[in-house]
Structures are given as C-alpha cells and as structure tokens.
Amino acid sequence: MIEFHRVSKAYKGVKALDEVSFSVRPGGITGFLGPNGAGKSTALRVLTGLCRPTSGSATVLGRAYAELDRPGYDVGTLLDAGAHHPGRTGREVLTLGALLLGLPKKRVDEVLELVGLTVREGRRTVGGYSLGMRQRLGIGHALLGRPQALILDEPANGLDPQGIQWMRGLLRDLADAGCAVLLSSHLLHEVEQVADHIVMIGCGRVLAQGSVAELARGRSLEQTFLDLTSDADRSRA
Template identity: 60%
Template structure:
C-alpha cells in the first residue's frame, strides 16, 4: 500500500506540491495523471525518500520508504531511465543491482525475459540503447527484487504501440498478484486502458481521485474530464 498524507513541497515561494493526499491499495493500478510541472515527479520522489517534504509525508507498506529493510527489494521504481550507467551493459547494470539487493543471478535472466530484452541486447552498452530499450531495462531493474510495490514515472516514454500494450499487460499481471502499482503519465488514453484508480494532479494539487467511472462522470472521456478540471483550477488560480 502507498499512503500520501498532506504532502507539501515548497521551493522558495513556489509550491511544487500542495497538500496532496491519496492512497493506493494492493492489487490496484493507479494512474497518476497531469501535465509537465503538475507535481507528479516531485510526489513520486517524496514517496521514495529522495525529496524531503516541507510538510506532510508518505508511507509505503506502512512505513516511510527509508525505514523499509532492503527497500529496493520491496519497492521497485523507475524514475529516469537515463540514470542507468551508459558505459556498462544492460546485464552488468542488472548484476550490480542484484548484488546490492541480495538477489540471485538467475533472476537477471528472468527479468530480461519479462521485459523482452534478448541476450544479445543485454550484452550491449546501455549508452547504445534506444529510449524504448532503456525503458525496458529500467522496468527490469524495478522488477528485479520481485517487489510488492511498483512506482513508475512515465514508463511508456519511447515505447512503440506494441510496447505500450506489453507494458499494460505487465502492470495488470502485477496487480493481479497483489502488487500495488502507481503509474505516472501524461498519456491519458493509455492510462485509462490499464488503471483501476485515476489520480489527477494540476498545479501541485489533487483535482480528482477515484475509479475511472467516478472520475469520468458524465463525460465518458478522460481527456474531457481532465481539461474541465484543469480549466477550473486555472480560473481559481487567477481569482486568488
């Protein structure tokens, strides 16, 4: 389970995230939606203990991320596929992560197969990878410890349509095994296809949180709902 409670992060006079609260339960894929600058990445980084909040906080599996024993094996995350070591091969990147997590080397072949990277591709340096291949390797890193929570920031970037369908199936299978999945994206249509829960954020504030049916309401279209909510937020901001 992921629980975010009154999370606020200020940079000077700017509220990157403003009193954000939501919960994602086990067995759920939650789509975390908003445009660039809405506060998605800041929220995910705060959940993972990488960005200290100004106030409020977050717990994963009932405790702050930093208090989890061997947290990388409990919580799989992908925030930036370019953070992988470009001079090492995909397999070497995974081997180092497996060593740090205490994961057996046989798991490396399993996750490479899960994400569709061949042995030949895994032996190439990451610096030669396309963005889509980096995303697949990043997801493999997130899955390495067979975690019960997945936190993924824009994992569909660089994937072709077949890759997006593959990722959708991967996340649904993870949720069916009881995994808690928080998926950040601006690809509204694709998130609608996979999510049990939609959390829409704009200007650092939660605009909507609920099942797709509840969030969509009478419009029946996620794009229309999002535009309506963001327009309302913009008017409120101008009025204040």
C-alpha cells in the first residue's frame, strides 16, 4: 500500500502541499491528476524520500521509503525519464540496476522484452533514444525487481498511441497481479482510461477523490476537474 497522511510541504513559507491525504491499495491503479504546478511532483518526491515533509507522513508498504530494507527491489519508481546517463546503452542501464539489486542478468533480457525494446535498441546509447524509448527504458528499470508498489510520474509523455495502449495494458496486468500503482499525470484522458481511483489535486490540496463515476456524478469528468481547479485557483489568489 501507498499512503499519504496529512502531508504538507512548504518552501520559504509557501505551501507546495497542504495536508494531502489519500491511499493506493494493492491490486489497483490510482491516477494522481492535476495541472502543472499543482504539487504532484513534490508529493512524489516526499513519498520517495527525496525531500522531507514539513508535516504529516508518506509511506510505502507501511514504512517510510528510506526505512525500507530493499527500496529498489520492492518499490519501482519513474520520476524522470531523462535521468539515465546518455552515454550508456539501454542494456547497460538495466544491467547496472540488476547488479545493484542482486538480480541475474537474464532479468535484463526479460525486462527489455517486457517494455518492447529490441535487442538492437538495447545496444544503442540512451542519448540516441526518442522520448518514448526513454520512457520505456525508465518503466523497465522500475520493474526490474518485480515491485509490490509502482510510482510513475507522467509515464505517457513521449509515447505514441501504440505505446500508450501498451502502457495501459502493462499497468492493468501489474495491478491485477497485486501491485499498488500510483500514476501521476496532467492528462485527464489518460488517467480516465486506466485508473480505478482518481485523486484530483490543485494548488497543493486534494480537491476530490473517488472513481470516475463518483467524481463525474452525471456530468463529464473534464468539467468536474476544470471546475475544481478553477475554484482552487481563485481561493489561492
């Protein structure tokens, strides 16, 4: 399980997060939806131990990320598809990750196949990858350890329609196998297509959460989202 409990984060007195609370249960996909600047990336940084909350707590599998015995094995993360060294090949990136996790080299071949990167593409340097290929590599790196929880920030960026369809199927399969999946995005349509549960955030606050049907309540989810974010912007002004 992934859980946020009244998480706040302030930078120089300005709140980037304001008592954010929600949970992601095993076997489900939670879409973390909000416009750019809403606080999504800050929340994921708090969750993965890259910054400390001002107050509240965020846990993965019942513990703070930094306290997990095998964080890279039990929790898969993709926060920045461009983070891998451009001079290394895709296979080298995955091989280094596998070695750090104590995994056999055959896991690299399994992951390359899983994310749809060919043998030839695996031998190319990351600097020559398209954004979509880097996204596939980043997702593959997150899946090396067969994690129980998966945290993805804007994973659909750069993927073509076929790649997006592939990603939806992959996330559904992982959730059906018991993984807790947290998918952060500013793309309403993408979240709506794949998520079981949606958390809407704006100006650092959770505006609403529930299933697509619960949030729409007889109108379009897009209109609900626009109304909520507009109200949040006005209240912050």
